[in-house]
Amino acid sequence: MPTSPSSSVQAARKALADRLRDLCRDAGINGRELARLAGWHPSKSSRIINAVTPPSDEDIRTWCRLCGADDQAADLIAASRSADSMYVEWKRLQRTGLKRLQDSYVPLFERTRVFRVYCSTVVPGLLQNHGYATALLSSITRFRGTPDDVADAVSARLARSHILREGDHRFAVIVEESVLRYRVGDADAMSGQLGYLLAVMSLPAVSLGVIPFSAERDIWPLETFSVYDNEQAQVETLTAAVTVTAPGEITQYLNAFQKLSGMAVYGAQARALITAAIDALG
Secondary structure, three states: OOOOOOHHHHHHHHHHHHHHHHHHHHHOOOHHHHHHHHOOOHHHHHHHHOOOOOOOHHHHHHHHHHOOOHHHHHHHHHHHHHHHHHEEEHHHHOOOOOHHHHHHOHHHHHHOOEEEEEEOOOOOHHHOOHHHHHHHHHHHHHHHOOOOOHHHHHHHHHHHHHHHOOOOOEEEEEEEHHHHHOOOOOHHHHHHHHHHHHHHOOOOOEEEEEEOOOOOOOOOOOOOEEEEOOOEEEEEOOOEEEEEOOHHHHHHHHHHHHHHHHHOEOHHHHHHHHHHHHHHOO
16 A cells, blocks of 8 residues: 655655765764864754754755865755655745746656556546636635636646657546546536546547546545556645655555556446546536
8 A cells, every 4th residue: 555655755865864974974073073064053964863853955065165075065965856746835836836837747747658647636637628627727726825827837737748648658547536526616617527537538649537426445535646557656645745766655556556456447337427427416
């Protein structure tokens, strides 16, 4: 079963902290002595060594200089920035609005051949139509208080969906039946979105499964996650996007996706659930 999505981040920060600790040992000094030489509060080096506080680029340069390891500073700074990029708060990603974030996914989407996407709350972005995407991104903008560039963000989101029909890509998508019932936007927006799902299901590159409310659960409903090939997973929490690259964790998400796929229905049965959701809109 998947562990906390932030565990890859914690492991990366711990690995960096261990490397800094080793530099101290190699230099024959301890953390307290290094803090004194750097003019820091004595607890700062301890927090860094124990991966409680991530070091800044300047902290790493100072650390390496005092340990006689200036040649390692660049690599350690790169490792620190990589760890930071694994867990990025939405408020940072969306500080200038939503369009830039939509555009940032394009290189990843273009190079990925096999997409595995699981959603328990909303229709996956690649399968959204204009009305639904507008309602959803508008609610995100209001909730997070970001600059309102919803129209441009929706256009960018829809534009990147061309990969559903072009290129050598395959999409395995699983949604909970709740996704069909949660009303994002008004009844017309939801009806249009559900009708669009029926159309998308016919695309040769797309496999869409729906886990019915009545399914006997082999695994509980999870947070939204996507696995890109077998190289990277992204998990969406309320406050942040978490990028998972540790092979062991990716394997857990792949295993979870397989179990979720086994509970889903496809083809005529999935279409029946979508049609029932449309009928329920009245």
